[in-house]
Amino acid sequence: MTSVQTHSPDPATWTRGPVADIFSSYVAATALSSAQELGLLDRLAETGAAPFGNGGDERLNDEVVQSVYRALHWAEVVEIKDEETVVTGPAFDAAFAARGYFYWLVRGCGEAFSEAPRLALEEVRSGAFYRRDMRAVAIGSRLIGDGEVEALFDEILARTPVRKIADLGCGSGQRLVRVAGRHPEARCVGVDISSASVRLATDAAREAGLGERMTVHQGDVLRLEPRPEFAEVDTVSCVFMGHDFWPYDSCVATLERLRRVFPRAERLVLCDVVRTQEVPRADTPIFQLGFETIHALMGVYLPALEEWHKAFAEAGWRCDAVHSTTTPPNGYLFELSPATRN
Ligand SMILES: C[S@@+](CC[C@H](N)C(=O)[O-])C[C@H]1O[C@@H](n2cnc3c(N)ncnc32)[C@H](O)[C@@H]1O
Missing domain, CATH: 3.40.50.150 (Vaccinia Virus protein VP39)
Structure with a gap:
């Protein structure tokens, strides 16, 4: 039996940088899709700002909405100004134009992608x-x-x-x-x-x-x-x-x-x-x-x-x-x- 030689790269090469970004991009893509379905993107497109959280809409869980905004902040789609307000970020207009692609990918096809091994x-x-x-x-x-x-x-x-x-x-x-x-x-x-x-x-x-x-x-x-x-x-x-x-x-x-x-x-x-x-x-x-x-x-x-x-x-x-x-x-x-x- 031959033993497999594995070479573990220095964690500094992947805990930040391109590989870490692939990981965060996936979360940001799901956040864009969720923000589209929850109407958060339309609201920001109309007004340029929104409360950081459910804004009093008791149907929505405050922490979930905040986590969506956090992922979008990472992607520079929004900017969390303080713990109360979210405004559009430098990537907002482009992400808004592309929102259909993300919704198609995540909400439309997400289950099939995650099932690829089967x-x-x-x-x-x-x-x-x-x-x-x-x-x-x-x-x-x-x-x-x-x-x-x-x-x-x-x-x-x-x-x-x-x-x-x-x-x-x-x-x-x-x-x-x-x-x-x-x-x-x-x-x-x-x-x-x-x-x-x-x-x-x-x-x-x-x-x-x-x-x-x-x-x-x-x-x-x-x-x-x-x-x-x-x-x-x-x-x-x-x-x-x-x-x-x-x-x-x-x-x-x-x-x-x-x-x-x-x-x-x-x-x-x-x-x-x-x-x-x-x-x-x-x-x-x-x-x-x-x-x-x-x-x-x-x-x-x-x-x-x-x-x-x-x-x-x-x-x-x-x-x-x-x-x-x-x-x-x-x-x-x-x-x-x-x-x-x-
Ligand atoms: C990607 S969507 C496009 C929807 C729409 N034409 C548009 O431009 O927004 C493809 C649509 O084709 C439908 N479709 C796929 N195969 C079909 C078939 N053999 N007969 C009828 N509809 C079909 C799907 O249910 C889906 O609604």
């Missing part, structure tokens, strides 16, 4: 072998798409008026609510496989007072069948779920199916984050490592950009334009139309 076992990898909080995934995705992706949508839909839009994997439903607000004649239909997302989107439609103008259906986009409410759809959108169409043959089959299910569709606006080919490095952007790792854990294939183009061509969709996005990094929005009329 998910690595081939014998467990079938059926419903992992769990994610799909409500949090949907809310995080909405925040991630707010801004650049939504602005692109507004621009594209403004070019040709939309009469009826179907959003596939509609998540929070906010895109449809937004389209309905900007296009008063438009009708909207959402489809999502998750009951949590369907509830969220249904509530969003009700809160916006959309009545019969917006309906939400629970269904698997990969197995969608024609329905009367799909017959008049002229615009199909699909944001941050296209990778669920894959692997290749399944993607081509789903893209072909969409042409049958939405026979009057004049355009398909598909936006997703693609797989990068490079090894992560110091300048790897936000999201990439989390997005690629979680899909490996879940066993979901992520296509690269050129694979999408091949699938569009084979499935009879013409790619009229491609827009790359900065937020999310490695994101692409494809404007597609049927290559031939149905």
Whole structure:
């Protein structure tokens, strides 16, 4: 038997510095996600200051809220002024802009990340072998798409008026609510496989007072069948779920199916984050490592950009334009139309 020689580095090299920072960063990431859900970030964004603690809100434990602020202070997102007040710190604006990524990562995917050793076992990898909080995934995705992706949508839909839009994997439903607000004649239909997302989107439609103008259906986009409410759809959108169409043959089959299910569709606006080919490095952007790792854990294939183009061509969709996005990094929005009329 050979004995393993271990060399213990001087504790001074890891009790402070980069390795210690990895540890504290994890806690700060969970604090950002918690602060988002508890409304602490919104409050600071509105007023610039908040009480250091629950501020008299007896529903919240004072010490827990303080511990969230302490972790955010470490990350320079807030500054604890004295034992009574918290103000925004130098990293606040950037962290606020990125809050959706943290909420997606921690609240949406945290359980699956912490379960990685189990998910690595081939014998467990079938059926419903992992769990994610799909409500949090949907809310995080909405925040991630707010801004650049939504602005692109507004621009594209403004070019040709939309009469009826179907959003596939509609998540929070906010895109449809937004389209309905900007296009008063438009009708909207959402489809999502998750009951949590369907509830969220249904509530969003009700809160916006959309009545019969917006309906939400629970269904698997990969197995969608024609329905009367799909017959008049002229615009199909699909944001941050296209990778669920894959692997290749399944993607081509789903893209072909969409042409049958939405026979009057004049355009398909598909936006997703693609797989990068490079090894992560110091300048790897936000999201990439989390997005690629979680899909490996879940066993979901992520296509690269050129694979999408091949699938569009084979499935009879013409790619009229491609827009790359900065937020999310490695994101692409494809404007597609049927290559031939149905
Ligand atoms: C990352 S979220 C994106 C949500 C939304 N499109 C957005 O832009 O905010 C992906 C959504 O797709 C849904 N989804 C995943 N696979 C699906 C499938 N096969 N059929 C229908 N919905 C699906 C998930 O439940 C989730 O709500």
